[in-house]
Amino acid sequence: MEVLSALGHGFSVAFLPLNLALVLAGCFIGTLIGSLPGIGPINGVAILLPLAYSIGLEPSSAIILLAGVYYGAEYGGRISSILLNVPGDAGAVMTTLDGHPMAKRGEGSKALAISAISSFVGSLGALIMMVIFAPMLSDLATDFGPSEYVMLMVFAFTCLSTMVGSRPIKTLIGALIGLLLATVGVDSGSGVLRFTLGIPNFYDGVDFLVVVIGLFAISEILVLVEQWAKNDLKTTPVGERFFHWADLFSSRWSHALLGMVKFIISLPPVSLVKLLHLKWVVLRSTVTGFIIGVLPGTGASIASAVAYGTEKRMAREDGEKFGSGDERGLAAPEAANNASAVGALVPMLTLGIPGSGTTAILLGALLMFNITPGPLLFEEQPDIVWGLIASMFVGNIVLLLLNLPMINIFVRLLSIRQSYLTPIIIMLTFIGIYSIHGSAFDLIAMIVLGIFGYLLRKLGFSLAPVILGLVLGEIFEENLRRALSASAGDWSILLNGPITYVLLIISLLVAFGPLISRVVRRKK
Amino acid sequence: MYDRIFAAIMLALSGWIIWTAAHFYVPFQYEPLGPKAFPIIIAAVLIAASLWLLVRPSANKWHPGGRVLIHLLVATVLLVFYALVYVPLGFIASTFIVGFAFSLLFGEKLLSAGIYSLALSIVGFYLMKTALELNVPTGTLFGG
Numbered sequence: 001m002e003v004l005s006a007l008g009h010g011f012s013v014a015f016l017p018l019n020l021a022l023v024l025a026g027c028f029i030g031t032l033i034g035s036l037p038g039i040g041p042i043n044g045v046a047i048l049l050p051l052a053y054s055i056g057l058e059p060s061s062a063i064i065l066l067a068g069v070y071y072g073a074e075y076g077g078r079i080s081s082i083l084l085n086v087p088g089d090a091g092a093v094m095t096t097l098d099g100h101p102m103a104k105r106g107e108g109s110k111a112l113a114i115s116a117i118s119s120f121v122g123s124l125g126a127l128i129m130m131v132i133f134a135p136m137l138s139d140l141a142t143d144f145g146p147s148e149y150v151m152l153m154v155f156a157f158t159c160l161s162t163m164v165g166s167r168p169i170k171t172l173i174g175a176l177i178g179l180l181l182a183t184v185g186v187d188s189g190s191g192v193l194r195f196t197l198g199i200p201n202f203y204d205g206v207d208f209l210v211v212v213i214g215l216f217a218i219s220e221i222l223v224l225v226e227q228w229a230k231n232d233l234k235t236t237p238v239g240e241r242f243f244h245w246a247d248l249f250s251s252r253w254s255h256a257l258l259g260m261v262k263f264i265i266s267l268p269p270v271s272l273v274k275l276l277h278l279k280w281v282v283l284r285s286t287v288t289g290f291i292i293g294v295l296p297g298t299g300a301s302i303a304s305a306v307a308y309g310t311e312k313r314m315a316r317e318d319g320e321k322f323g324s325g326d327e328r329g330l331a332a333p334e335a336a337n338n339a340s341a342v343g344a345l346v347p348m349l350t351l352g353i354p355g356s357g358t359t360a361i362l363l364g365a366l367l368m369f370n371i372t373p374g375p376l377l378f379e380e381q382p383d384i385v386w387g388l389i390a391s392m393f394v395g396n397i398v399l400l401l402l403n404l405p406m407i408n409i410f411v412r413l414l415s416i417r418q419s420y421l422t423p424i425i426i427m428l429t430f431i432g433i434y435s436i437h438g439s440a441f442d443l444i445a446m447i448v449l450g451i452f453g454y455l456l457r458k459l460g461f462s463l464a465p466v467i468l469g470l471v472l473g474e475i476f477e478e479n480l481r482r483a484l485s486a487s488a489g490d491w492s493i494l495l496n497g498p499i500t501y502v503l504l505i506i507s508l509l510v511a512f513g514p515l516i517s518r519v520v521r522r523k524k
Numbered sequence: 525m526y527d528r529i530f531a532a533i534m535l536a537l538s539g540w541i542i543w544t545a546a547h548f549y550v551p552f553q554y555e556p557l558g559p560k561a562f563p564i565i566i567a568a569v570l571i572a573a574s575l576w577l578l579v580r581p582s583a584n585k586w587h588p589g590g591r592v593l594i595h596l597l598v599a600t601v602l603l604v605f606y607a608l609v610y611v612p613l614g615f616i617a618s619t620f621i622v623g624f625a626f627s628l629l630f631g632e633k634l635l636s637a638g639i640y641s642l643a644l645s646i647v648g649f650y651l652m653k654t655a656l657e658l659n660v661p662t663g664t665l666f667g668g
Contacts (some may be wrong), residue, residue, distance in 0.1 A: 054657050168574050173534065176570040179565065187559040192548050194559060218603070222596060226588070228630055229595035419630035419637065423623035423644055428608060431617075431652050435659040441617060443607035451600065459526055463531065472590045477562040481555055489556030511568070 003135055006378075010386025013060060022057075022065040027398045030072020035080055035410045036421065039220065040074035040089025041341075042358045042464070046216045047097045047425065049365055050209045051433030059369035060384045064391040066365055067345070070358050071123060071392065074300060074341045074400050075366050078334055083108055091300030091337045094308045097330030098322060105325055114327055115334040116403040118282050122335030125395045126287035126293070126342035131389060133294075134378075138350040139185045146483035147494050151503040153476045156296035156353050158507040160465055160479055162514060170461045173264050178469020179476065181206055189481060201441050208364045209436055210446045211470055211512055217429045218450020223457065224422060264487035281311055281328045289336030293343020299356030299464070300337035300344075307336030342392065349373055349385055352475060357464025364471045372475075527581030534574040538567040598629060614663020615653075619645035 006470035013019060033044035045066055052062045082099035083125070094117065102111040146214035161172045184195045185205030196202040285307035292303040311332040312319045323328040332349040344355030345362075354360040366373050369379060379386050403410075433442050453463055495501060545563045585626045588596070606622040613621075623641030628634070 051656070051658070054658050090612055092554060106597070167582060169573055170582075172576065173570065173573045176566055177534075177585065179566045180570070183563045183566075189555065190550055190553055190559045192550055192559045194548065194563065221603075222599060225599040225629065226592050229592045230589075297594060352532065417630070417632070419627045419632035423619075423626045423641060425621055426606070426622065427648050428603060431615075431648070431658060434610065434661065436659075437567050438659050440607060440611050443610060444604070447600070447603050447607060455530075455654060458588075460582055461532055462614060481557045482564060485555035486559050508600070 001133060006135075006235075006382060006386050007223040007380055007390060009133060010388075010390030011393075013383050013387030014064070014390035019061055019064050019391060020394070021069050022061055023395045024067045024398055026068020027072040027075075027395050027402060030069040030075075031073075031076035031079075031410055032413065033069065034073035034078075034089075034092075036414060036416065040077065041070050042089065042361065043070050043216050043220055044073045045358055046212045046362050047428050047432060049212065049361060050436055051428070053209070053368060054432070054435040059366065059371055060387045061370065063362065063366060065242065065389055066362055067388055067392060068395050070362065071338065071341050071395065072399060074338050075116070075119050075403055076410065077337075077405070079112065080414055082111045082115065082124020082330075084409065084414060089301075091304055091341075093301065093411055094304040094333035094337075095330065097333075098324070098326050101323070101325030102327075103332065107325070109331055111199055112407055113404065114278070116407075118278070118285075118331040118334040118402060119338040119403075120135075120396055120400045121282050122289060122338035123342055123392070123399075124287045125283065125335075126290040126339035127389065127396070129290050130342055130346055134346050134350050134385075134389075137346065138375045138378045139353050144351075144375065144499070145496075146479040146486065147496050147501070148499050149475070150483055150494055151500045151507075152184055152296075152351060153352060153472060153479070154474060155397060155503045155507045155510075156468070158511045159296050159298060160468060165377060167460065170459075171465045174456070174461045174463070175469040178471075179465040179473040180196035180469075181211065181466075182473020183477070187358065188478075207436065208368065208470065210381075210433060210442050211449055212361055212364065212467060213429050213433055214449025215447040215453035215456075215466060216515070217425060218447060219453035219457055219463070221425060222450065222454040223417060228418060248257070268356070278327060278331045281331050282391050284314075285311065285332040285335040286339045289339030290343040292336075293340030293348045293355055295352050296347050296355055297342070298340075299358070300340045303340030304333035304337040307332040345388075347375060347441065350375060351378075353472065354468060357462075357467055358473050360464065360467045362494070364467070367471065392453070409486070440499055465514065525581070526584055526586065528578055531578040531581070533575040534570060535578070538570040538574065541567040558610055590632060595629065599626070602629075611661050612664050615647050616645045616662045617663060619648060 007484075014023065016148045029048065030041070030044060030278050048069055049066060052065055057065065063468045074091065077087065077089055078095045078099065081092040081095040082103050085096050085100040087093045087096055099111050099115060102108065153227050157172070157175050160175060180195075182205070186193055186203055193203060246413065255453060288301075288307045288310060289303040292306060293300070308322075308329060311328050312322045315322065315326075321499055340356075341358075344359045346355065348359045348363050348372075352363065352372060354363045363373055365417060366384075371384065373379070394451040429441060429446070433446050434440075452465075456463060457464070483493050485490070495504065542564050545560045546569070548560050550558055550560070602622055602625050604620055608617045609621075620641050623644050624637050627637035627641055632640070649660060652658045
C-alpha cells in the first residue's frame with residue numbers, strides 16, 4: 001500500500017500543468033526523432049539534454065521531458081523500420097524482419113497498429129513490474145556499502161563486455177576509455193589535478209555534455225556525410241545487411257513511400273479483437289524485455305533479438321513464416337524493446353547503475369542536477385522517482401494516441417530530406433553546447449570528440465560503453481577508495497559479505513559462461 | 525590493420541597515463557589509495573586489452589574511398605569553421621553560412637539551400653533566444 005500512496009504522489013507531480021505539457025512535448029519529440037531514419041533515442045536524448053539543462057527546468061521536470069523523448073523514440077523507431085526497412089537504431093533492427101515484409105504486402109497500416117499496441121502493452125507491463133520491483137531492489141540496496149558497489153560495477157562492466165557488440169574486447173576497451181575520461185580534472189580526495197594537459201577548461205573534468213554530444217551527435221553527422229558520399233558513387237554493397245542507405249536516398253524511395261501512405265489511408269483501422277491471438281506473444285516478450293532491460297549494460301537491441309528468437313523457436317514448424325511478415329515476429333520485438341527501455345531505468349534509479357547507453361545519459365543528466373541516483377533516491381527524492389514513473393504511465397497513453405490516429409503525420413515526416421535535416425541537427429548541437437558555459441572551447445572539444453567517436457564506430461566499437469564508463473567512473477573510484485580506506489589498504493575488504501560473493505560469482509559466470517559452453521560443445 | 529594502429533595508440537596512451545599518474549605530486553593524502561591508483565589500474569587493464577587487440581585484430585570492414593574522405597574532410601572543416609566563427613559572427617550569420625554549405629554538401633540546389641538556411645538561422649535564433657531564453661551569441665562583430 002505504501003507503494004500505491006507513493007505512486008499517487010507521483011501522479012500529483014506528473015499532473016502539474018508544466019509536467020503534463022513536458023510529457024506531451026517529450027513524447028512528440030521522441031516519436032519524431034525515433035521515426036527519422038538515422039537518429040535513434042540516444043542521439044535524441046543527447047541533443048536535447050543541454051537544452052533542457054540550460055532553459056532552467058526543475059530536475060524532476062527535466063527528467064520527465066528527457067524520459068519522454070527516450071521512450072517516445074523507442075516507439076517512433078518502428079515507423080521507419082516497418083515502412084522503409086531502415087531501423088532508427090539498433091533496438092529497432094528486429095522490427096524490420098517481419099514489419100517490412102508486411103508493409104510490402106500492403107499491410108503497412110496493420111503492421112503499424114500491431115506494433116503500436118505491442119509497444120504500449122510492453123511499456124505498460126514493464127511499468128507495472130517496475131512499480132513492484134524497483135522499491136524492493138532499492139530496499140535491498142540500502143544496505144550496500146562501498147565494497148558492494150565496487151563489485152556491482154565489476155558485474156555491470158562484465159555484463160556489458162560480454163553482451164554488447166560483436167567483440168567483447170572492443171566493448172571492454174570502450175568502457176576503459178570512458179573510465180579514464182572520468183578521471184580527468186581535479187581529484188576530489190586530494191586536490192591533485194589529473195590529466196588536464198594544463199588546460200583550465202579541463203580542471204572541472206571533461207564536461208559530460210560535450211562528450212555525449214560529441215561522441216553521438218557529431219559522429220552521427222559524419223556517418224551521415226559518409227553514407228551520402230558513398231551513395232553517389234553507388235558503392236554500397238547490395239545484400240547481406242539489414243538495411244541499405246542507398247534506398248534512403250534514391251528516388252525510388254519517395255515513390256515507395258507515397259504508395260505506402262496511400263495504402264495506409266485506404267486501409268481500415270485494425271480492430272483490437274483481431275489482435276487478441278497475439279496476447280501471449282506480447283506478454284512473454286514483455287517479461288523477457290523487462291528482465292534483459294534491468295540487467296546492467298544490456299538494452300533494447302538485445303531484448304528485441306532474444307524475444308524474437310524465443311517466439312520463433314516457440315512457434316516450432318510455424319517458425320519458418322518468421323521473416324516473411326509474421327505478426328508474431330513483429331509484436332515480439334516491439335513489446336520487448338519497449339519493455340526493456342522501461343526496465344533499463346530500474347537499475348539506474350535504484351542502484352545508480354544504468355541499464356543501457358541512453359539511461360547512462362539520463363543518469364548523467366541527474367548528476368548534472370546534483371542528484372545522485374541510488375537506493376536513497378526513492379526516499380529522499382520521491383518527486384523525481386515517482387513523478388517520473390507516473391509521467392511514464394501518462395506518456396504511454398499519449399504515445400498510443402500519437403501513434404494510432406496521428407500516425408500519418410509521422411509517416412509524412414519520413415520523407416524529409418537529409419539536406420534539410422542535417423543543418424538542424426548541427427544547429428541544435430552547437431546551441432546546446434554553447435549555452436552551457438558560453439565557451440567556444442567546448443565547441444572545438446565537442447568536434448574533436450566527435451571525430452574520435454566516428455573513428456571508434458568505424459572500427460566496430462560501440463559508444464554506449466564509453467558513456468557508461470564515463471558516468472560510472474567517478475562513483476567507481478570513490479567507492480573503491482572508500483572501501484580501501486576503511487580497511488587501511490587491505491584489498492580483501494572487497495569480498496566482505498554474501499552480496500559481494502554472489503556478485504563476483506555471477507560476474508565470473510557471465511564472463512566465462514560463453515567460453516565454457518563453447519568448450520563443452522566442442523568436446524561433444 | 526586499423527585495429528592494430530588503434531591498439532598501438534591505446535598502448536601509448538595507457539603508458540602515458542601510468543607515467544603521468546605515477547609522477548603526480550600529492551602533498552597530502554588521507555587514504556591508502558590516493559589519486560594515483562585508480563587511473564593506473566584502469567590503464568593497466570587497458571594495456572592488457574590493447575595487447576589482445578593488437579595480437580588478434582578484427583577484419584577491417586571500413587574502406588573509405590577518396591570521395592568519402594573528401595566529403596568527411598569538408599564536413600569536418602565546416603564544423604570547425606562553425607565553431608570558430610560562432611561567437612564573432614554570431615548565430616544568425618554563422619548558421620546561415622554553415623547550414624547553406626551542409627545543404628549543398630547533401631546535394632541540395634543552390635537556391636533552395638539558401639532560402640532554407642536563411643529561414644533556419646532566423647527562426648532558430650528567435651526560437652532559441654526569445655522563446656527558450658538560451659545563451660545564443662548575437663555576434664561580437666555586430667556589437668553583440
